[in-house]
Amino acid sequence: MEKILLLKLCIYVNIGILFLSILSFFVFNNVSSSYFSIGWSDNFIFVSVIIDTPLKYFILCLFIIILNVSEIFLNDLASPLIQFSTYNPYKIDINDFSRFELEAYSNVIFFIQICKRFLIVVVTLSQIDIAVISLVSSQISASFVIHYLLDQKKFLNRNVYVEVPHYGSIDI
Numbered sequence: 001m002e003k004i005l006l007l008k009l010c011i012y013v014n015i016g017i018l019f020l021s022i023l024s025f026f027v028f029n030n031v032s033s034s035y036f037s038i039g040w041s042d043n044f045i046f047v048s049v050i051i052d053t054p055l056k057y058f059i060l061c062l063f064i065i066i067l068n069v070s071e072i073f074l075n076d077l078a079s080p081l082i083q084f085s086t087y088n089p090y091k092i093d094i095n096d097f098s099r100f101e102l103e104a105y106s107n108v109i110f111f112i113q114i115c116k117r118f119l120i121v122v123v124t125l126s127q128i129d130i131a132v133i134s135l136v137s138s139q140i141s142a143s144f145v146i147h148y149l150l151d152q153k154k155f156l157n158r159n160v161y162v163e164v165p166h167y168g169s170i171d172i
Contacts, residue, residue: 038129046126064123064130065137071116072141074109076149082106 040057
């Protein structure tokens with residue numbers, strides 16, 4: 001299957017699933033739930049800390065932004081170094097690391113990723129505005145990292161146009 005066709009298919013399927021999931025949150029919303037609240041309040045509890053003042057709220061937002069930025073950098077810059085060396089069964093010769101270094105780095109990065117994944121789940125489940133702040137900060141960080149990584153590459157295909165899918169057209 002052609003790479004572009006495969007990418008488009010994966011994107012359309014995942015956008016559809018994402019749209020249905022988000023729609024179901026609103027359709028089956030329990031009105032008495034505090035999840036769809038915004039900002040600080042007496043009933044906003046984040047991991048047993050009551051977020052009832054603007055200072056606590058903005059410190060929480062800053063914490064989430066820093067958490068997400070560091071997560072993107074770890075996953076998009078450090079993890080590929082480890083994955084291509086440790087998990088690639090076809091790469092037998094390792095020149096960049098000693099066995100001990102590679103094993104230690106692999107285990108430390110895996111441990112950090114698991115702990116951060118737990119924190120991100122807690123963040124996402126706390127309140128809708130916190131989840132949106134998490135989403136936006138992750139996307140902005142990922143855009144910077146992707147731009148940096150692509151700046152390091154040489155492109156032989158000089159197609160300059162960008163095809164942006166729009167609603168109402170499904171040409172795969």
